Amino acid sequence: MKDSKANRVPSWNLAKEVMSRGARIYPLEDLNTLYECVQCGTCVGSCPSGRRTALRIRSMIRGIQMGYREEVLDTNDLWSCTTCYTCQERCPRDVRVTEIVKIVRNIAFEEGRAKERHLVVANNFIKTGHTIPLNEEGKKTRVKLGLSPVPPTSLLFPEALAEIQEIMRTDGFYNKVIRDKK
Amino acid sequence: MADERIGVYICHCGTNIAGTVDVEKVAQRIAGLPNVVLAKDYKYMCSEPGQAMIKQDIRDRKLNRVIVASCSPRMHEPTFRKAAQEAGLNPYLVEMANIREQCSWVHMKEPEKATVKAIALVAAAVAKSVFDEPLQMREVPVTPAALVIGGGIAGIQSSLDLADQGFKVHLVEKTPSIGGHMAQLDKTFPTLDCSACILTPKMVDISRHPNISLLAYSEVKAIDGYIGNFKARVLKKPRYVDESKCTGCGLCAEKCPVNVPSEFDLGLGTRKAIYVPFPQAVPLRYTIDRENCLYFKKNICRACEKFCTSGAIDFGQLPAEVELEVGAIIIATGYDLYDAGHKAEYGYGIYRNVINGLEFERLVNASGPTSGKVLRPSDGKAPRSVAFVQCVGSRDKNANLYCSRVCCMASLKQAHQIKEKFPGAEVSIFYIDMRCFGKGYEEFYERVQQEGVRFIRGRVGEILENPDDKNLVLRFEDTLLGEVAEREFDLAVLATGVIPRADTSELQSILKLSRGPDGFFLEAHPKLRPVETNIDGVFLGGAAQGPKDIPDAVAQAGAAASRAAVPLSMGKVELEGIIASVDEDLCSGCRICESVCEYGAIKMKEKSGKQVSSVIEVLCKGCGVCGSACPTKSIKMCHFTDDAILAQVKAVLRD
Numbered sequence A: 001m002k003d004s005k006a007n008r009v010p011s012w013n014l015a016k017e018v019m020s021r022g023a024r025i026y027p028l029e030d031l032n033t034l035y036e037c038v039q040c041g042t043c044v045g046s047c048p049s050g051r052r053t054a055l056r057i058r059s060m061i062r063g064i065q066m067g068y069r070e071e072v073l074d075t076n077d078l079w080s081c082t083t084c085y086t087c088q089e090r091c092p093r094d095v096r097v098t099e100i101v102k103i104v105r106n107i108a109f110e111e112g113r114a115k116e117r118h119l120v121v122a123n124n125f126i127k128t129g130h131t132i133p134l135n136e137e138g139k140k141t142r143v144k145l146g147l148s149p150v151p152p153t154s155l156l157f158p159e160a161l162a163e164i165q166e167i168m169r170t171d172g173f174y175n176k177v178i179r180d181k182k
Numbered sequence B: 001m002a003d004e005r006i007g008v009y010i011c012h013c014g015t016n017i018a019g020t021v022d023v024e025k026v027a028q029r030i031a032g033l034p035n036v037v038l039a040k041d042y043k044y045m046c047s048e049p050g051q052a053m054i055k056q057d058i059r060d061r062k063l064n065r066v067i068v069a070s071c072s073p074r075m076h077e078p079t080f081r082k083a084a085q086e087a088g089l090n091p092y093l094v095e096m097a098n099i100r101e102q103c104s105w106v107h108m109k110e111p112e113k114a115t116v117k118a119i120a121l122v123a124a125a126v127a128k129s130v131f132d133e134p135l136q137m138r139e140v141p142v143t144p145a146a147l148v149i150g151g152g153i154a155g156i157q158s159s160l161d162l163a164d165q166g167f168k169v170h171l172v173e174k175t176p177s178i179g180g181h182m183a184q185l186d187k188t189f190p191t192l193d194c195s196a197c198i199l200t201p202k203m204v205d206i207s208r209h210p211n212i213s214l215l216a217y218s219e220v221k222a223i224d225g226y227i228g229n230f231k232a233r234v235l236k237k238p239r240y241v242d243e244s245k246c247t248g249c250g251l252c253a254e255k256c257p258v259n260v261p262s263e264f265d266l267g268l269g270t271r272k273a274i275y276v277p278f279p280q281a282v283p284l285r286y287t288i289d290r291e292n293c294l295y296f297k298k299n300i301c302r303a304c305e306k307f308c309t310s311g312a313i314d315f316g317q318l319p320a321e322v323e324l325e326v327g328a329i330i331i332a333t334g335y336d337l338y339d340a341g342h343k344a345e346y347g348y349g350i351y352r353n354v355i356n357g358l359e360f361e362r363l364v365n366a367s368g369p370t371s372g373k374v375l376r377p378s379d380g381k382a383p384r385s386v387a388f389v390q391c392v393g394s395r396d397k398n399a400n401l402y403c404s405r406v407c408c409m410a411s412l413k414q415a416h417q418i419k420e421k422f423p424g425a426e427v428s429i430f431y432i433d434m435r436c437f438g439k440g441y442e443e444f445y446e447r448v449q450q451e452g453v454r455f456i457r458g459r460v461g462e463i464l465e466n467p468d469d470k471n472l473v474l475r476f477e478d479t480l481l482g483e484v485a486e487r488e489f490d491l492a493v494l495a496t497g498v499i500p501r502a503d504t505s506e507l508q509s510i511l512k513l514s515r516g517p518d519g520f521f522l523e524a525h526p527k528l529r530p531v532e533t534n535i536d537g538v539f540l541g542g543a544a545q546g547p548k549d550i551p552d553a554v555a556q557a558g559a560a561a562s563r564a565a566v567p568l569s570m571g572k573v574e575l576e577g578i579i580a581s582v583d584e585d586l587c588s589g590c591r592i593c594e595s596v597c598e599y600g601a602i603k604m605k606e607k608s609g610k611q612v613s614s615v616i617e618v619l620c621k622g623c624g625v626c627g628s629a630c631p632t633k634s635i636k637m638c639h640f641t642d643d644a645i646l647a648q649v650k651a652v653l654r655d
């Protein structure tokens, strides 16, 4: 009966969990609008990702309200959001949609549920201090634009990269990515 | 103060109070307090036998103070005051202690503490009552006339209702004609009567009624006074046309060379610099628009003057002020339409084929700018597909949270009209919920469904324009299928919501009215006093109080008229006895009280060479602000003196 949704057991505290996890960064009273979603679809109708992917951000909000923890945390769609904030700007109920995406990603990440594609990006960051690696073509373009081939960032200053990696070790990010990637 | 004889009555309120508070114990404890002659508990004090008991005790036991410990005074203070009065006791010698809302209901799970608190509250009322003094209600005469502000369907209804009862009515309308938004509508849901056909007979009734004086193109500038005796100053703006001479023939407008966008047609059509907003206008008198008239701009033309056979043009006309005396006022100023330009994602004001619901009404109306042909503004072609976008500016925390209540039905009506005119057209309504709550509304929804209109449950995300053919692309989610889609339409109609009038705050400050969080004028009680306001003698009709369709606007306006008729037909009103009074010897003339009084009830006067404060008794509401602000303690709030309040505090803190 794996795909029978009729018998799933909702975790009624999921909305609370998401909000209190998010309250470390965002005001709780802002996040509280999560309860107010009326499923109008403005978010999905506005979502640039949803036009190309299976992301239906409205369903994620619904899933959180209903307490379907597994589905919410374990879907690939969670990682398809570009965090462009269009949905949040237009939501008539002021649901902090994009912020909620970030919070849910954090929970998923902490539980080792980040998806492979996202971990590749995280790994890039750990190795270079950049999420998108600089390849030969990128260097050529920079030169064409009159820039130095390598930007004056962690790519040029190994001691800066070391500092970034130190921060990532301190807050546990480093170990998490390395472990989960295996 | 030895001769106070206090009777105390503890009400069970069925089990509302007695279920939590130990009422017998309260009675026992209170019976032991000084001056308390008797303390009884009873099932329902507000019942006939409960009141009879109080009356009997006042007579037999010579009570001169009565304490009723029961519910909130809002509901039953008048009941018990009246009972006391019937037994010969001054009604202001009755005190109430609220042991329901403040005790049993809020401390339901802590009966012991609730009982302790009840004892404290009743003891406080006993302590205060010793300081209570007999006060008198004041009676003032009423001018049997009414002022109605706003001549939409609501103001028209209120005016006719009052005038038919024999009262003089002054109807003040801001624009050149009465009629309001209803005059702009084509057909009306759900019955599809032609709006003008049912409105214009009433407009004509207004102009003919012997008891109604219509002040169109006029504005209320100031209102003084109080229930029964208001004085209003009204400014009659110059039309530059003598109303007594103009016959409404329209020759002037025919000859006028200036064309400007017509406000009545929302800029979709034009009018002349001398104009009537629409052919059935009441009063049918022309008005020169000074901003655009060539004579006023460049001192040339005067064509209208040359051709007017009645000699009605009067370029030298000045504004005139009229002073009115009335006993009651009805506010019927209606609503404004939400400006859809605020929702940038829908492109209103940028894409020409995105229009609002009221613009649609003008396009579909036979006397409108397109003679009733619904045509695309961009190319004048008939639309083959039309989208209705619901909840624009309503049910939206970034605009207005409330539901505008008319737009679901208005879009259904308009979708039907498209289907009627262009049976082959594709019509879609994008909605969150279809709200069709009125009589015959759900049935109308079903009818429009049968006509093949498509209903898509999903609030539109954004609208884009195809720059080549000016067609519109709507992006949305069909939430019932969970499918994201883009679809092209020839025309998009935004169901823009209803908002408070832009000048609401001016009228609010003229009358000192309250407004709700939605910005509309606030009624005195949402259920039991829906047409009254916080100012006695001022009533609300129609959409000025909140979004309403015509049936509701008419019902509200009729109710406002019947409430306003109460003081008008009584011929007199009673005013509260609880007011402030000034000790003129103590007053230093600092005027602080004057500046804090919300009701303008304090005026300074001269007394033996110095300025002192004095209370205009009929205006004072007994709010007490002046009393607490006065630095020299020269203002006494009758019934709430410092001594009485301190006695209350001490009694609460005693145990």
Ligand SMILES: Cc1cc2nc3c(=O)[nH]c(=O)nc-3n(C[C@H](O)[C@H](O)[C@H](O)COP(=O)(O)OP(=O)(O)OC[C@H]3O[C@@H](n4cnc5c(N)ncnc54)[C@H](O)[C@@H]3O)c2cc1C
Pocket: B149, B150, B151, B152, B153, B154, B155, B172, B173, B174, B175, B177, B178, B179, B180, B181, B182, B185, B187, B188, B189, B190, B218, B219, B220, B332, B333, B334, B335, B336, B337, B357, B358, B361, B406, B410, B413, B501, B503, B507, B541, B542, B543, B544, B548, B549, B550, B551, B553
């Ligand atoms: C697109 C659309 C379609 C609609 N279709 C329907 C329908 O089919 N059926 C239906 O039942 N309802 C319909 N309605 C609702 C209808 O318009 C209202 O119910 C009705 O107009 C309310 O009447 P009112 O008199 O309260 O306000 P209004 O019609 O707004 O009239 C108010 C009047 O007061 C005047 N005024 C304003 N301020 C002042 C001032 N300070 N001093 C003096 N005068 C002032 C105004 O000039 C105006 O004449 C529709 C609404 C919209 C937006």
Ligand code: SF4
Pocket: A036, A037, A038, A039, A040, A041, A042, A043, A044, A058, A061, A087, A090, A091, A092, A093, A094, A095, A097
């Ligand atoms: S736009 Fe807001 S209210 Fe509407 S479905 Fe999305 S999150 Fe819910």
Ligand code: SF4
Pocket: A043, A046, A047, A048, A049, A050, A057, A080, A081, A082, A083, A084, A085, A086, A087, A088, A097, A098, A101
């Ligand atoms: S923030 Fe994410 S979910 Fe929201 S519109 Fe952008 S991509 Fe879609």
Ligand code: SF4
Pocket: B252, B255, B256, B257, B258, B273, B274, B288, B289, B292, B293, B294, B295, B296, B300, B301, B302, B303, B304, B305
């Ligand atoms: S004088 Fe003014 S109103 Fe009269 S016809 Fe000329 S422009 Fe029109």
Ligand code: SF4
Pocket: B390, B391, B392, B394, B395, B402, B403, B404, B405, B406, B407, B408, B409, B433, B434, B435, B495, B497
């Ligand atoms: S009446 Fe309908 S369209 Fe208008 S605000 Fe309410 S739900 Fe939205």
